[in-house]
Amino acid sequence: xxxxxxxxxxxxxxxxxxxxxxxxxxxxxxxxxxxxxxxxxxxxxxxxxxxxxxxxxxxxxxxxxxxxxxxxxxxxxxxxxxxxxxxxxxxxxxxxxxxxxxxxxxxxxxxxxxxxxxxxxxxxxxxxxxxxxxxxxxxxxxxxxxxxxxxxxxxxxxxxxxxxxxxxxxxxxxxxxxxxxxxxxxxxxxxxxxxxxxxxxxxxxxxxxxxxxxxxxxxxxxxxxxxxxxxxxxxxxxxxxxxxxxxxxxxxxxxxxxxxxxxxxxxxxxxxxxxxxxxxxxxxxxxxxxxxxxxxxxxxxxxxxxxxxxxxxxxxxxxxxxxxxxxxxxxxxxxxxxxxxxxxxxxxxxxxxxxxxxxxxxxxxxxxxxxxxxxx
Numbered sequence: 001x002x003x004x005x006x007x008x009x010x011x012x013x014x015x016x017x018x019x020x021x022x023x024x025x026x027x028x029x030x031x032x033x034x035x036x037x038x039x040x041x042x043x044x045x046x047x048x049x050x051x052x053x054x055x056x057x058x059x060x061x062x063x064x065x066x067x068x069x070x071x072x073x074x075x076x077x078x079x080x081x082x083x084x085x086x087x088x089x090x091x092x093x094x095x096x097x098x099x100x101x102x103x104x105x106x107x108x109x110x111x112x113x114x115x116x117x118x119x120x121x122x123x124x125x126x127x128x129x130x131x132x133x134x135x136x137x138x139x140x141x142x143x144x145x146x147x148x149x150x151x152x153x154x155x156x157x158x159x160x161x162x163x164x165x166x167x168x169x170x171x172x173x174x175x176x177x178x179x180x181x182x183x184x185x186x187x188x189x190x191x192x193x194x195x196x197x198x199x200x201x202x203x204x205x206x207x208x209x210x211x212x213x214x215x216x217x218x219x220x221x222x223x224x225x226x227x228x229x230x231x232x233x234x235x236x237x238x239x240x241x242x243x244x245x246x247x248x249x250x251x252x253x254x255x256x257x258x259x260x261x262x263x264x265x266x267x268x269x270x271x272x273x274x275x276x277x278x279x280x281x282x283x284x285x286x287x288x289x290x291x292x293x294x295x296x297x298x299x300x301x302x303x304x305x306x307x308x309x310x311x312x313x314x315x316x317x318x319x320x321x322x323x324x325x326x327x328x329x330x331x332x333x334x335x336x337x338x339x340x341x342x343x344x345x346x347x348x349x350x351x352x353x354x355x356x357x358x359x360x361x362x363x364x365x366x367x368x369x370x371x372x373x374x375x376x
Contacts, residue, residue: 021348022348022349022350022352022353022356023331023332023333024332024333024348025332025333025334025343025344025345025346025349025353025357026329026332026333026334026335026336026341026342026343026344027333027335027344028198028199028225028228028229028318028344028346029227029228029231029346030227030228030229030230030231030346030347030348031231031346031347031348032231032346032347032348033231033232033233034277034280035233037272037273037276037277038233038269038273041272046062047062047268048062048063048064048267048268048269048271048272049062049063049265049266049268050063050064050065050068050087050088050265050266050267050268050271051063051264051265051266052260052261052264053085053087053259053260053261054068054069054072054087054088055069055072055085056260062268063268064268064269064271064272064275065268065271067268067271067272067274067275067276068087068088068268068271068275070275070278070279071088071226071238071271071274071275071278072084072086072087072088072238072240074278074282075224075238075240076240078205078212079205079212079213079214079222079240080213080214080215080216081214081215081240081242082214082215083242083243083244084240084241084242084243085240085241085242085243085245085246085260086238086239086240086241087238087239087260087261087266088226088236088237088238088266088267088270088271088274089223089236089237089238089239089261089262089263089266090235090236090237090263090266090267090270091225091227091235091236091237092119092121092196092198092223092224092225092228092237093119093121093124093125094237094239094262094263095198095223095224095225095237095238095239096119096121096122096125096163096194096196096223097121097124097125097128097129097262098223098239098261098262099194099220099221099222099223099239099241100112100122100125100126100129100131100161100163100194101125101129101262102192102220102221102241102245102246103161103192103194103220103221103245104129104131104161105245106192106220106245107159107160107161107190107191107192108159109158109159110131110158110159110160110161110192111131111132111133111134111156111158111159111160111161112126112131112132112133112134112160112161112162112163113133113134113136113149113152113160113161113162113163114133114134114135114136114162114163114164114165115135115136115137115138115143115144115165115168115175116135116136116137116138117138117142117143117144117165117168117169117170117171117173118163118165118168118196119165119168119169119196119198120169121196122163122196131161134152134156136148136149136152138168138173141171141173141311141313142168142170142171142172142173142313143168143173143174143175143176143313144164144165144175144176144180146176146179146180146183149180149183150183153183153184153187153189154187156187156189159189159190159191159192160184160189160190160191160192161191161192161194162180162184162191162192162193162194163194163195163196164177164180164193164194164195164196165196166195166196166197166200166201166204166212166222167197167198167199167200167201167203167315167316167318169335170318170320170335170337170340170342171311171313171316171318171320171340171342172199172200172312172313172316172317172318172320172342172344173313173316174200174204174313174314174315174316177193177195177211177212177217177219178217180193181193181217181218192220192221192245193218193219193220193221194219194220194221194222194223195212195219195221195222195223196223197212197222197223197224198223198224198225198228198237199225199228199229199344200315200316201222201223201224201225202224202228202229202230202285202289203229203289203292203293203315203317204315206285206286206289206290207289207293207315208315214242220241220242220245221239221240221241221242221245222239222240222241223237223238223239224237224238224239224240225237226238226270226274228346229288229289229346230274230277230278230281231277231347232270232273232274232277233273234267234269234270234273235270236267236270236271236274238274246260288347291347292317292345292346292347292349293315293316293317293345295317295345295349295350295351295354296312296316296317296318296319296343296345297312298351298354299319299343299345299354299357299358300312300319302354302358303319303321303358303361306358306361306362306365307365308321308322308361308365309321309322317344317345317346318342318343318344319342319343319344319345320340320341320342321340321341321342322339322340322341323336323337323338323339323340323341324341324361324364324368325364325368328360328361328364329341331360332357332360343357
């Protein structure tokens with residue numbers, strides 16, 4: 001037994017190699033990453049802990065809060081948000097939880113409105129925060145059904161904490177902010193509007209400069225992922241809110257900061273790498289968005305051509321279709337539910353990858369087709 005323990009202690013832990021990135025096309029993660037930043041800095045730096053509110057000043061010495069502030073400034077400019085608060089999160093789920101927490105504190109005892117296509121983190125956040133949910137049905141393309149929404153708002157007596165999907169998980173549909181805001185105004189409802197924009201929050205501003213404009217629309221907050229469109233080696237995200245919603249947070253003497261973040265300690269390396277990627281590629285983002293959307297349009301046309309009807313929403317790079325076999329989904333790492341699967345054409349999903357996928361899908365369809373009876 002002792003020899004077994006010694007052997008285990010002396011063994012070098014193995015690292016499980018992930019599948020080739022060209023076969024990982026079902027999830028919204030940019031795998032075309034630049035490794036030079038981490039290779040250069042990990043050798044000379046240790047722990048980077050972004051502790052506390054980045055806008056309250058820097059207290060803990062081993063941090064990357066200057067880089068975090070630069071990230072926030074970039075996103076605030078992207079959304080035309082003047083007086084803002086925010087931080088670099090561990091991902092979109094934390095961003096949604098943080099924003100919905102602000103909304104609950106602002107409204108008191110609200111009801112959360114979201115669509116049945118909302119990301120699972122929205123429902124989890126509501127459960128954690130003890131907020132009742134009014135789920136709004138969606139249309140066939142995954143967008144919220146505004147006729148159903150209006151019927152619900154007509155009789156709503158409570159303040160509404162509204163979470164709109166800016167790119168739904170499975171179909172890439174975007175809820176119409178303008179219709180939602182108009183209905184809330186028409187029925188004189190006190191509200192807080194949050195946008196769950198994990199992937200599309202980095203794409204839509206380059207496709208429609210006015211849609212996510214905080215200066216002209218009464219949007220309270222937005223959550224965006226960092227490891228999705230921009231791409232980082234660590235899961236991360238950004239949450240931004242109007243400054244007015246964090247004024248009643250308590251001060252914590254231990255960290256000499258307000259208690260505004262969900263997790264307290266946060267990955268400073270994520271903020272540093274995210275800022276590096278933004279500063280290096282910000283003039284390229286428009287072109288990257290255009291290429292991702294173009295590849296999605298090309299993929300949809302190719303799938304339609306080979307007899308696999310596909311769908312693609314406006315402003316989206318998520319192409320969805322009838323769910324193929326489990327083996328096929330596993331090979332291409334496709335996300336799926338009971339009936340559909342999708343491909344998300346991120347930066348690493350090149351023309352060559354699309355061609356390979358279409359070739360495989362053609363074989364898949366042939367193998368699934370019922371055999372014709374032989375003529376006698």
